[in-house]
Amino acid sequence: MKESKSLLFFYIAWLVAAIATLGSMFFSEVMKYTPCSMCWYQRIAMYPLVMILLIGAWKSIKETTLFATPFVLIGWLIALYHNLLHYKIIPESAAPCVQGVPCSTIYINWFGFITIPILSLTAFTIIGVLLILEKRNRNHA
DSSP, X not given: OHHHHHHHHHHHHHHHHHHHHHHHHIIIIISOOOOOHHHHHHHHHHHHHHHHHHHHHHTTOTTHHXXXXXXXXXXXHHHHHHHHHHTTSSOGGGOSOOSSSOTTOOSOOBTTTBOHHHHHHXXXXXXXXXXXXXXXXXXXX
């Protein structure tokens, strides 16, 4: 029972990572939104999670959380920083986006607050919480 619950956490985390990956590809390839440097860094952290989480769930590898956590933490920190830049809490002069698209570019603004950086931060947060729940579930087994 505990193992099936852990697998459920991995599959949901994989689903979130897959949706985030497909969403980023949709925005850049279909909608033709050019990603900024911060967006690329977040993609670098998100894309491997799709394979790590899927293989971990499929093969029931207990170390999957160990392999996925660095990607989630790095992606989450970059997404947090991007949001702080995006909402002008940190000045844009502190942004790594010196060429091309500025990090503060707003391509979408759903409901007045949902932007691409918020979507990324939310995805990394959900995946992180699911990995914590999976680890706790496994430790209590």
